[in-house]
Amino acid sequence: xxxxxxxxxxxxxxxxxxxxxxxxxxxxxxxxxxxxxxxxxxxxxxxxxxxxxxxxxxxxxxxxxxxxxxxxxxxxxxxxxxxxxxxxxxxxxxxxxxxxxxxxxxxxxxxxxxxxxxxxxxxxxxxxxxxxxxxxxxxxxxxxxxxxxxxxxxxxxxxxxxxxxxxxxxxxxxxxxxxxxxxxxxxxxxxxxxxxxxxxxxxxxxxxxxxxxxxxxxxxxxxxxxxxxxxxxxxxxxxxxxxxxxxxxxxxxxxxxxxxxxxxxxxxxxxxxxxxxxxxxxxxxxxxxxxxxxxxxxxxxxxxxxxxxxxxxxxxxxxxxxxxxxxxxxxxxxxxxxxxxxxxxxxxxxxxxxxxxxxxxxx
Numbered sequence: 001x002x003x004x005x006x007x008x009x010x011x012x013x014x015x016x017x018x019x020x021x022x023x024x025x026x027x028x029x030x031x032x033x034x035x036x037x038x039x040x041x042x043x044x045x046x047x048x049x050x051x052x053x054x055x056x057x058x059x060x061x062x063x064x065x066x067x068x069x070x071x072x073x074x075x076x077x078x079x080x081x082x083x084x085x086x087x088x089x090x091x092x093x094x095x096x097x098x099x100x101x102x103x104x105x106x107x108x109x110x111x112x113x114x115x116x117x118x119x120x121x122x123x124x125x126x127x128x129x130x131x132x133x134x135x136x137x138x139x140x141x142x143x144x145x146x147x148x149x150x151x152x153x154x155x156x157x158x159x160x161x162x163x164x165x166x167x168x169x170x171x172x173x174x175x176x177x178x179x180x181x182x183x184x185x186x187x188x189x190x191x192x193x194x195x196x197x198x199x200x201x202x203x204x205x206x207x208x209x210x211x212x213x214x215x216x217x218x219x220x221x222x223x224x225x226x227x228x229x230x231x232x233x234x235x236x237x238x239x240x241x242x243x244x245x246x247x248x249x250x251x252x253x254x255x256x257x258x259x260x261x262x263x264x265x266x267x268x269x270x271x272x273x274x275x276x277x278x279x280x281x282x283x284x285x286x287x288x289x290x291x292x293x294x295x296x297x298x299x300x301x302x303x304x305x306x307x308x309x310x311x312x313x314x315x316x317x318x319x320x321x322x323x324x325x326x327x328x329x330x331x332x333x334x335x336x337x338x339x340x341x342x343x344x345x346x347x348x349x350x351x352x353x354x355x356x357x358x359x360x361x362x363x
C-alpha cells in the first residue's frame with residue numbers, strides 16, 4: 001500500500017463548512033496523530049482546487065497550488081493527507097485528470113456527504129441568492145424542478161442546482177478514477193442529533209484516528225432567515241453590474257454581521273407541494289443509489305426521508321412576512337448610514353442599493 005490521501009469532495013450544503021472548521025482548528029493535533037491537513041489552512045486548499053477548476057486556461061499555472069499540496073504529502077511519507085473542498089464535486093473529467101496526474105503511487109480515498117433534499121433546496125436557494133441570484137423563493141423552486149426545463153437549455157438556477165446536487169453524476173465521474181469501494185457516502189444527521197455526530201461519521205469514513213476535538217469555535221456557514229434572503233435577492237436586481245469579487249467582499253460581512261443575527265426572529269422558506277414531492281423523489285433516488293452502487297455507507301437511510309411528515313405542504317409557498325423584510329432593510333440601512341427609508345418595500349430596497357453603491361464607490 002502506498003501513501004494515502006483522503007479527498008472530502010462535498011457535496012454543497014452538506015455540513016462541509018462545519019467539518020472544515022474542525023480540521024482547520026486542529027491542524028497540530030491531526031499532525032501529531034499522523035494526519036496532514038495539507039497546506040495547513042482551508043484557504044490554501046480552496047485556492048488550489050479553484051485554480052484546477054479553471055482549466056484549461058494556463059494549465060501549468062492552474063495546477064501549481066495543487067502540485068504543492070501533493071509535494072507536501074510526499075515529503076511526509078508517514079502521514080495520511082487530507083483535503084476538504086466541496087468544489088471538488090464540480091470536477092469534470094479534464095479536472096480529474098489534472099488532479100490525479102501527480103498522484104501516482106498514492107492511494108486515494110473519497111468522502112462524499114449527502115443531505116435530506118427537503119433541507120438542501122432552501123439552503124441552495126440562499127447560496128444562489130448570495131451569488132447574484134434574483135429569483136424569488138417560489139420562482140427558484142419552479143426553476144429547479146425537472147419539468148420546468150425549457151427547450152434550448154436550462155436556467156442559471158437549474159444549472160447551478162444540478163451541478164451542486166447531481167449526486168449520481170458526481171459519483172459516476174469519481175468512480176472512473178477511484179475504486180467504488182474507496183468512495184464513502186455519509187448522510188448528514190438530523191438537526192436534533194448530537195452536534196459531533198457528523199464529525200464522528202467523517203472520521204470513520206475517512207479512516208482517521210480518533211481525536212479529542214473541541215467543537216468550541218467551529219462554525220457552519222452563517223445563514224440568514226427568509227426575509228433577509230429575500231432582501232438580498234431584491235438588492236441583487238439593482239447591483240447586477242457590480243464585479244463578483246467586489247460584491248462578495250462587501251456583502252459577506254453585511255450578511256454575517258447584520259443579517260445573520262436576525263435569523264432567530266425570521267421564518268424559514270416553505271417548500272411548495274410540487275417541490276416537496278420532488279425532494280422526496282430525490283431522497284428515494286439517493287437511497288437507491290446508496291444501496292445499489294457498492295460504495296461504503298456511514299449514516300442512516302432514514303435521514304433521507306421519503307414519507308410524509310407534518311402537515312401537507314402549501315400549494316404555493318407564501319412570501320416572507322413584510323415585517324421581516326422591513327427589519328432586514330432597516331438593519332442594512334443603519335449599517336450603511338442610510339436614513340429616511342420610504343415606507344414601500346420597493347423604494348426602500350432601491351435606497352439601500354444606492355447606499356451600497358455610494359459606500360463602496362460602485363458607480
